[in-house]
Amino acid sequence: MGNWATLNRPLVSGLVVGLILGDPVQGTIIGANINIIYLGIISAGGSLPSDSGMAGIFSTAFALASGLDLNTALALAIPLGLLGGLMNTLIMTLQCFLVKLADKWVRECKANLMIVVDLVIPYVIKYIVWFTMAFVILFYGSGAIDSIVNSLQGPILDALNVMGGIVPAVGLGMMLLVIFKGKARYFFFLGFLVSNYFGLSVISVAILFTVVGLLVVNFTPEDFEAFRNVDSSNSHQYELVDRRTLTKCWYMWHNLCESMYNYERMQGIGFCTAIIPALKKIYKDDKDGMVEAMTRHSMFFNTDHNFGAMIMGICISMEEQKKLGENIPNEAFVSLKSGLMGPCAGIGDTISQVVLIPILSVIFINLAMQGAVWAPIAYAVLFLLLFYGVGYWMFKVGYKNGGETVFKIMESGILDKVISFANLLGCAVTGALITNFVSFTWNVTMVQNEVEVFNLQTGVFDAILPNAMPLVITLAVYYANKKGIKPTVVTFATMAIGFILGLLGIVGA
Amino acid sequence: MKNVVLARIDERLIHGQVMTGWIKMCSANVILVIDDASAANAFLKRILFAAAPKDCELLVHTTKEAIEYLKGESDQEKVLVLAKTPGPFLEAIKEGVTFNEINLGNMGGGPGRKRFNKNVNASDEEVAEFKAIVDAGVPIYMQMVPSDSKVDIKSLL
Numbered sequence: 120m121g122n123w124a125t126l127n128r129p130l131v132s133g134l135v136v137g138l139i140l141g142d143p144v145q146g147t148i149i150g151a152n153i154n155i156i157y158l159g160i161i162s163a164g165g166s167l168p169s170d171s172g173m174a175g176i177f178s179t180a181f182a183l184a185s186g187l188d189l190n191t192a193l194a195l196a197i198p199l200g201l202l203g204g205l206m207n208t209l210i211m212t213l214q215c216f217l218v219k220l221a222d223k224w225v226r227e228c229k230a231n232l233m234i235v236v237d238l239v240i241p242y243v244i245k246y247i248v249w250f251t252m253a254f255v256i257l258f259y260g261s262g263a264i265d266s267i268v269n270s271l272q273g274p275i276l277d278a279l280n281v282m283g284g285i286v287p288a289v290g291l292g293m294m295l296l297v298i299f300k301g302k303a304r305y306f307f308f309l310g311f312l313v314s315n316y317f318g319l320s321v322i323s324v325a326i327l328f329t330v331v332g333l334l335v336v337n338f339t340p341e342d343f344e345a346f347r348n349v350d351s352s353n354s355h356q357y358e359l360v361d362r363r364t365l366t367k368c369w370y371m372w373h374n375l376c377e378s379m380y381n382y383e384r385m386q387g388i389g390f391c392t393a394i395i396p397a398l399k400k401i402y403k404d405d406k407d408g409m410v411e412a413m414t415r416h417s418m419f420f421n422t423d424h425n426f427g428a429m430i431m432g433i434c435i436s437m438e439e440q441k442k443l444g445e446n447i448p449n450e451a452f453v454s455l456k457s458g459l460m461g462p463c464a465g466i467g468d469t470i471s472q473v474v475l476i477p478i479l480s481v482i483f484i485n486l487a488m489q490g491a492v493w494a495p496i497a498y499a500v501l502f503l504l505l506f507y508g509v510g511y512w513m514f515k516v517g518y519k520n521g522g523e524t525v526f527k528i529m530e531s532g533i534l535d536k537v538i539s540f541a542n543l544l545g546c547a548v549t550g551a552l553i554t555n556f557v558s559f560t561w562n563v564t565m566v567q568n569e570v571e572v573f574n575l576q577t578g579v580f581d582a583i584l585p586n587a588m589p590l591v592i593t594l595a596v597y598y599a600n601k602k603g604i605k606p607t608v609v610t611f612a613t614m615a616i617g618f619i620l621g622l623l624g625i626v627g628a
Numbered sequence: 629m630k631n632v633v634l635a636r637i638d639e640r641l642i643h644g645q646v647m648t649g650w651i652k653m654c655s656a657n658v659i660l661v662i663d664d665a666s667a668a669n670a671f672l673k674r675i676l677f678a679a680a681p682k683d684c685e686l687l688v689h690t691t692k693e694a695i696e697y698l699k700g701e702s703d704q705e706k707v708l709v710l711a712k713t714p715g716p717f718l719e720a721i722k723e724g725v726t727f728n729e730i731n732l733g734n735m736g737g738g739p740g741r742k743r744f745n746k747n748v749n750a751s752d753e754e755v756a757e758f759k760a761i762v763d764a765g766v767p768i769y770m771q772m773v774p775s776d777s778k779v780d781i782k783s784l785l
Contacts, residue, residue, distance in 0.1 A: 163644030163773065208746075215743065297648060382747045383737035419736025419749075421640065454665060458672040461640030462679025468644030529678035603653075606775045 125499040129153035129175025129196070130484055134495040136179040144490045149179045151487035151494075152189055153196045155556055156286060158477050159293025163468045169606075173203025177256060185264050190283020191271070195264075197286075197610055202252075210248060214241055214381035221379075221388045225413045228406055230395050233413075234375075237392040241379045274622055281621030282614050284558035285592055289610050291549050291557065292596025297473050298549070299597060302335070303542040310550025315586050321485040321551045325478075328547035336540040338533075345527040359401045359439045365432075367396045369514040372431050373507065376424055385421035390431065397435045401442045412438060415452050422460040423467025425510040429525055430459050432517025459522075466534060474541035475505065481548050485555075549593075557589035562627035576627075629726065630698050635709040635717060637768075638733035641666075642679050642710065645733065645773050651681060653774040656708035658685045662694040662716040684708075691716045698725045714757040714768075721764050730761060732770045732781065745784055747772060759785045 125131050133150010137143040157171035174196040182192035221236045271279070299307060310324050319327070371393035376386045394416050402409035422430060434452060441447040479501065486494035516524050528534070561580065565573035580587050592613070599609045620626040633654040638646065641661055651659070659680055666672040667690045680686040685705075689697060698707070698720060709727075711717060717730055735741070737749040744750040748770060750758070762768055762782055769778040 161644075161648050163648050212746070215737075218737065297652065300652070383743060383749060385736065385747075387736075419639070419738055421643075421734075421736070423644065454669065454672060457639070458666065458669075458675050461638075461643035461646075462675050464640065464643040465647035465679050469647050472644075473648055526674065526678050532682055535682045600775070601653075603774065605777060 125502060127170075127172035127175075128480065128498070129157065129171055129179070130480060130487055131495045131499050132172060132175040133179045133487075134492060136176055137183065140180065140183045142183055143492050146179050146183060147487045147492050147495055148490055149182050149189060149192050150175055151484045152193060152287075153178060154480060154484050155552070156193065156196060156290040157200070158290040158480065159296060160290075161297065161468070161472045163464070163472070169197075169200040170203025170207055171200060173206070174200035177253075180257070181261065181264055185261060185268055187264070187268060188280075190280050190286075191268070193283045193286050194279060194614065197614070199256075201607065206248060206252065210241075210245060211381050213244060214379050215383045217241065217379060218381060218383050218388065221391070221417060225391065225417050226410065228410050228413070230399060230409065230413065233388070233392040233395055237375055237379045237388050274624070277624075277627075278618045278621030281559075281626050282617035285589070285613060285617045288553070288557045288589060288593040289596055289613050291552055292593045292609075293600060293606060294477055294545070294549055295593070295597040296600050298477075298542040298545040300542065301539070303539070303546040306331070306543045307546035307550045310547030311553055311586075311590055312550070314551035314554040315584070319551065321548060321555055322482060324551035325482055325544065325548050328544050331547075332540045332543045335543060336536050338536060342531060342533040342536060345524065345531045345533070359442060360397050360435060361400070364396050364400055365435065365514070365518060366511075368393055368431060368435065369428060369511055371396070372428055372514070373424060373510055384417065384419050387417050387420045390420045391417035394431060394434065394438075398438065401438050405442075408442065411449070415449055418453065418456070420456060420460055422464045423471070425471065425506050426467030426513055426525075427460060427463040428510040428514040429517030429522050430456060430463060432514040432519075433459075433522050436518045436521065462529075466529065469538060470534070471506070474538060474545075476502075478541060478545050478548065481552065488556075553589045553593050554586050557586075557593060559586075559588040559592065560627045561588070562624055630700060630702050630705055630707050632698070632709055632727060633706045634731060635727045635729070636731040636733050637712070637714055637717065637735065638710055639712050639735050641712065642676060646708075646710070647679075647681065649773045649775075650731075651684065651708065654706070654708060656684060656706050658687065658705045658707045660694060660697065660707050660709045661686070661688045662691055662709065662711040662720075663688065664690045667693070691719050695720050695723045695725055699723075714754055714761055717766075718757045718761050718764075721761060721766060727766050730766055730768045732768050733772055745770060745779075745781070755785065 126135070129150040131150070133146045133148075133153065134143055136150070137146015140146065153175050154171070157169070157174070160169060160171055177199045178192045178196040181187055181195060182189070187195070217236055217240060221233065224232050224236060295307070306328060310328060313319050313327070314321070314324050372390070375393050376389040379388050380386065391413055395413070398409060398412050402412060416434065433455065437447055437452065437455070480498065483494045483498040513525065516522065561576040563575035564571050596609055596613060600606060633656050634650055636646070636650065641663065642659065661676060666676060667688050673688050676688055677686055687697065694709075694716065698709075713735070717727065721727065732748060735744070735748045735750055735754070737743065740751045741749040741754075742751070744755065758768055758781060762785065768781045770781055771778045
């Protein structure tokens, strides 16, 4: 859903909460900082370890309402995100019970009621759950937070600041988990070094390494061959379904596919609800055909919203051919859908969550941290355009030529080139982000006769490699995750280490 | 015997969780899909080949072919084995293939299937197959993505 790319991102929700509470600039800055922790979060196929949406909304709200400083807001975001993850599991479990009702209405051919079970009831459930939680958190939480804030002074506040300084390393380390491989690894260190030694900003590094990346990956005209063939295969006669109905189906798919997301059918009921406008045109005088079609399209289904839109396009054209007399058995739909949903999700999740979201958000986060209120808006608009555009194109290609074009693109190897380009650029930018957003300063000095004779930070680290510690911490997070230690454990361990070092005064704020 | 780095039951075979998580986690260089239907269907096979990452070798085999392959001599292969249901794994175990453990990803709901746990739905026969695998000494752990914690299904059987 569009939400996943927009409101779910603390970058965007920070601005929205800021607007509501009357301080959009501060809201944007806090949201952007929280977003860094969630750069590496990937939600593939219904797995969501931590909910960045919840973290962004509530900690920005607390920070603005209680006047928390940035580092405390960051510390608060992590447990809130975990709580959000739990709530999602609860909602996906609760929604399994709705499947029975949906099946009943499918059997009774109540096509118009499907929207109730797919959209209305789930949203009522969600609003109740979220509203109760928001009420409890804000009602009981803000008092508690106020008293905590009032008691925060001296060493505890310093310790929190140290902790806030290294927490971004958690997000960056997790992001590396996905992109730190092969040649791209060198570019991680290059990005780190150029930003470190020459003081280049994240944006400069991003632009610089876009050029370098294009050079290294070496796109050739042949790579784009598959795209060029699209136009020639683009003639189609609309038979039973008109263009308007198709657009409606795609739009419903895009927005409803996960409104009743549940562990039993995943997007199954959403798929059925979205394809109904087309089925109603195709089977308008054929109740049995309609029930059969609704039944086969409410089965277990789970794929990427944008890439996977192609599958619905193909299904609609197959339904049309079936009604027009072609012999297409039920199994053909089942094997097509179950064969395509995985691969489409594999490529779609990689392109959107590994390539597009982290890299583009990094650029906008960087702008937003400097208080640019327009950055979250530009980010949201860009993503909606991209996702809606790609999804609509895929849907149409699926309907018109059975996905042939898309298979050609997948087989051409261009996507692998795009992914290696993204890995390279992502690595370089992550390197630069470490320099700019992870902070760690040793506070170890030796004083003789009131003269400082030794300073670990300025005398050793800064002299050889400034920001060496942020680099080490980020890589440590990466290796800990790679070794299979749970992200939650890694996150809390990093926070605890920061807090303790700060409390001991070994590390300065 | 081939070196199996991950054996996974997943209804959707190669998809987002496998592409963005597991392949990287276990650094596999061969993906072996055991699915009689896909092996026999040129269209399904083509989709799988189109989707698989290009730096991995992909094999789409029937259960019989897969067992033969797994029993073959090990070279540099690090094999990620995927099947939609527990059936193929049980058959392989019966034929003498060894797995250290089996990872249980996703199985969707449908006719004849009941909710087993969270995102896993299974028919009575499939539950019996889980049990037979566990009884044969191969533990099965539910874990959707590498960052989830492992849940031993023994207590759920």
